[in-house]
Amino acid sequence: MKPGTLRVWSQVHTWSSLASTAFLLILCLTGLPLIFHDEIDALGKAHKIEQWDEAQLVPLDHAVDVALAKRPGEVPIYLSFDEDRPVVNITSGRSADVPEAEMGFQPIDRRGAVAAGGGQTGGVTDFLLDLHKDLLLGQGGMYFIGLVGLLFVAATVSGIVLYAPFARKAGFAKVRRAKAPRIGWLDWHNLVGGVTLAWALVVGLTGTINTLADPITAWWRADALAHLTSGEGGAVQPYRSGLVQKAVANAMAKAPGMRPQFVAFPGSPFSSGDHYAVFLQGATPLTKKLLTPVMVDARTGEVDAIAPMPWYMKGLLLAQPLHFGDYGGLAMKLVWTLLDLAMIWLLGTGLYLWLGRIRKRAR
Amino acid sequence: MSRHPLFPVLLIATIALAGLILGLTGDSWEDWLANAALALCLIPIGRASLRR
Numbered sequence: 001m002k003p004g005t006l007r008v009w010s011q012v013h014t015w016s017s018l019a020s021t022a023f024l025l026i027l028c029l030t031g032l033p034l035i036f037h038d039e040i041d042a043l044g045k046a047h048k049i050e051q052w053d054e055a056q057l058v059p060l061d062h063a064v065d066v067a068l069a070k071r072p073g074e075v076p077i078y079l080s081f082d083e084d085r086p087v088v089n090i091t092s093g094r095s096a097d098v099p100e101a102e103m104g105f106q107p108i109d110r111r112g113a114v115a116a117g118g119g120q121t122g123g124v125t126d127f128l129l130d131l132h133k134d135l136l137l138g139q140g141g142m143y144f145i146g147l148v149g150l151l152f153v154a155a156t157v158s159g160i161v162l163y164a165p166f167a168r169k170a171g172f173a174k175v176r177r178a179k180a181p182r183i184g185w186l187d188w189h190n191l192v193g194g195v196t197l198a199w200a201l202v203v204g205l206t207g208t209i210n211t212l213a214d215p216i217t218a219w220w221r222a223d224a225l226a227h228l229t230s231g232e233g234g235a236v237q238p239y240r241s242g243l244v245q246k247a248v249a250n251a252m253a254k255a256p257g258m259r260p261q262f263v264a265f266p267g268s269p270f271s272s273g274d275h276y277a278v279f280l281q282g283a284t285p286l287t288k289k290l291l292t293p294v295m296v297d298a299r300t301g302e303v304d305a306i307a308p309m310p311w312y313m314k315g316l317l318l319a320q321p322l323h324f325g326d327y328g329g330l331a332m333k334l335v336w337t338l339l340d341l342a343m344i345w346l347l348g349t350g351l352y353l354w355l356g357r358i359r360k361r362a363r
Numbered sequence: 364m365s366r367h368p369l370f371p372v373l374l375i376a377t378i379a380l381a382g383l384i385l386g387l388t389g390d391s392w393e394d395w396l397a398n399a400a401l402a403l404c405l406i407p408i409g410r411a412s413l414r415r
């Protein structure tokens with residue numbers, strides 16, 4: 001590599017790293033407990049996978065009505081299904097398009113249409129997640145974190161490019177202890193940065209994709225969802241009890257072997273004004289994450305259209321597990337923790353090396 | 364012919380990436396393979412720390 005090219009890469013590495021280090025440190029520190037958010041949330045709660053008889057459950061509409069009776073004047077926005085208990089979670093609000101902060105959330109046990117436990121927000125992990133995803137600054141903060149993710153990717157790629165001449169000189173995974181301490185730290189920095197390359201790139205890129213969830217969903221709603229519903233628009237169909245159960249049953253009949261994950265009511269961000277969008281998931285771990293929307297007419301309960309998600313929505317759905325590392329059991333969480341700690345160490349040594357260079361120049 | 368100095372880094376990255384993606388496709392040996400591939404990233408760090 002020519003000295004001039006090396007200098008350019010060095011500048012990219014230095015400035016992309018410096019601009020993002022403080023924020024990456026916040027992300028790594030808040031991300032560390034978030035790896036174990038399931039375990040932390042379950043602390044002090046008895047959790048077991050329950051068995052139930054489908055025939056004894058009340059219809060979905062009944063559960064929605066019970067939830068709405070507790071919040072008069074509100075309309076249903078989403079209905080989601082718990083996997084390990086016969087509980088549906090009803091999200092409601094004054095209208096279907098209210099901001100997330102104004103939505104109410106009620107878990108309803110379908111064995112008796114009574115309120116179920118869970119659903120409380122405002123815990124430690126919720127706070128850490130908010131800090132992690134938007135620095136408590138809302139949508140603007142989220143886009144900023146996306147930018148930090150891109151700077152991190154630039155720092156990682158430029159770091160690898162710069163590592164090539166060092167690896168040629170010192171050899172891969174060699175730390176020159178006999179040399180000056182600074183050389184030793186540089187070798188460690190290069191080694192850790194090199195071996196964590198794939199993980200760092202995946203976490204950085206998927207983190208950036210996750211910050212774009214709102215515009216990507218809005219794009220999907222305007223593009224693919226509009227095609228699915230043949231561009232029908234107009235007023236939002238008001239909620240009528242008696243159609244949700246039928247909508248879910250009809251949707252499941254169109255896609256055998258799939259089960260509902262959640263239902264978006266008419267007017268919500270994941271549906272059109274006159275459709276129930278029933279999101280089905282497959283049986284395998286991969287198809288479980290790649291949801292298939294079935295658009296059901298909100299007047300008749302009949303299926304209008306079914307289509308797999310477009311590539312960009314699939315990308316968004318897969319970015320979440322790839323960012324959080326929560327799909328490989330406790331072993332993956334432990335490795336994720338070690339890699340997160342390695343990243344914190346990388347940030348610290350990077351800063352130390354830069355400060356050392358500045359001091360050397362000042363002398 | 365000498366190997367490119369980044370060959371080991373790219374090899375580890377490819378294996379880790381393949382493991383991460385494979386882990387999404389199943390819940391048994393796929394997860395085990397994903398975890399092993401990720402743990403592979405950490406072996407050179409452990410090896411370098413033990414080397415005198």
